[in-house]
Amino acid sequence: MTDLRLRRSVLYMPGSNQRALEKAKTLPADALILDLEDAVGPDSKELAREQVCAAVRSRAYGDRELIIRVNAPQTPWGEADLKAAIEAGPDAILMPKVSSSAVLENIADRLEALDAPAHIRVWAMIETPAAILNIQAIAAARRNPGTRLACFVLGTNDLAKDTWTQIVPGRAPMMPWLMMALAAARAEGLTILDGVFNDFADVEGLREECHQARILGFDGKTLIHPNQVEPANAAFAPTEAEVEIARNVIAAFERPENAKRGAIQISGRMYERQHIGMARRAVAWAEAIAARGR
Structure with a gap:
């Protein structure tokens, strides 16, 4: 069984936007993903890293879980992101593009080499066709305590991009992938979070997708706008x-x-x-x- 830490609403916040980082201190989200990757342009990567790590070190976010999404190791920013994140000491580090268990084993080696504090967990973005095909082995990496694997985060936009799948109401084309990832996560005792809902102005659509994710068995939903937090909190709470x-x-x-x-x-x-x-x-x-x- 997964742990009972609340992750109903997990909000992405762009690390390059200092105003957004400040606002996050007042939002009713269960967790915040302070993003150094997709939400940050190449020219702002270093600024985002500095601001995000300062935000985490401030310990000013109350009981909200703090996760830093770093850039992938093979990018020009990946190694510096990982080192800085470890020094800042978030609750978890979110690794993008985890397409095989080897990625997590390599991260385990880097965490050990960098003497990462024991409390830092690893979350894995499941966002490629290869990740879906390798999902059982990726989840089984949790059996190696060094990987610190605790959570899967579905990257449905990237899955759609790489498969040419259309994101439609009900998400029928993606349903097999969602359930494969969920079954693998549950088999290994991992938390699993649904992907984002892109149309943040469509509150009813968000509610419907949150309800779907809950009845499918997800622990919560990743979000892209503060207005999405309260509907997600409501959807992932028992009546x-x-x-x-x-x-x-x-x-x-x-x-x-x-x-x-x-x-x-x-x-x-x-x-x-x-x-x-x-x-x-x-x-x-x-x-x-x-x-x-x-």
């Missing part, structure tokens, strides 16, 4: 009705008369013992959200 049912299931199985029963009936529906774990997870998520206060 009051779901929590009530979960509590009823837990209570019912805890009754002495049900101690040895494999299945019981509650309000006309059958529940098996495997539902206890699902119910406890729903309650734990609700309690974590309540404790967060947003």
Whole structure:
């Protein structure tokens, strides 16, 4: 089972935009991806690196999880990004274009060589056709503690670009890839985040895609605009009705008369013992959200 750290809303913030970095301190996002890669032009890479690392070192973002997305190792900025990110000490470093387990093994070697603090995790962008074809092996890299792998982040725009797939309502062309990545993540106990919704003015469309991602099993959604945060938080939270049912299931199985029963009936529906774990997870998520206060 994945950990229960809330990642309902994970907002990309361009590292070259100091105003955006400041605004992020007030947003109700669970996590922030401070971006040195796609959102930053070549002429602004060094400025973005300096600003992002200063932001992380400031420790001024409260309980928001901070992730630095670095440029790929083979780019002119990749090595300097990685060194600077390690020195800044974010919660995680997001690696782009992870298309094989070898990428994560190489990053593990670099983290060790650079004496990276133990708390820094590695998140992997799953955004290429090769990544989808190699997804099981990429997820299995988590078995090597040195990789520090904790999370998959779907890069649906890059997947669409490389496959010529159109992004349409319902995302039918991408559904096999989304579910392959999700199954691999769950098999290895990884968190997995859905890709971005591009039309930030279409609030209803965002809600629908967040709802789809939740029922598919994703932990949360990556976002590109502050206005997308609250709809994502709402979509990835259990409803009051779901929590009530979960509590009823837990209570019912805890009754002495049900101690040895494999299945019981509650309000006309059958529940098996495997539902206890699902119910406890729903309650734990609700309690974590309540404790967060947003």
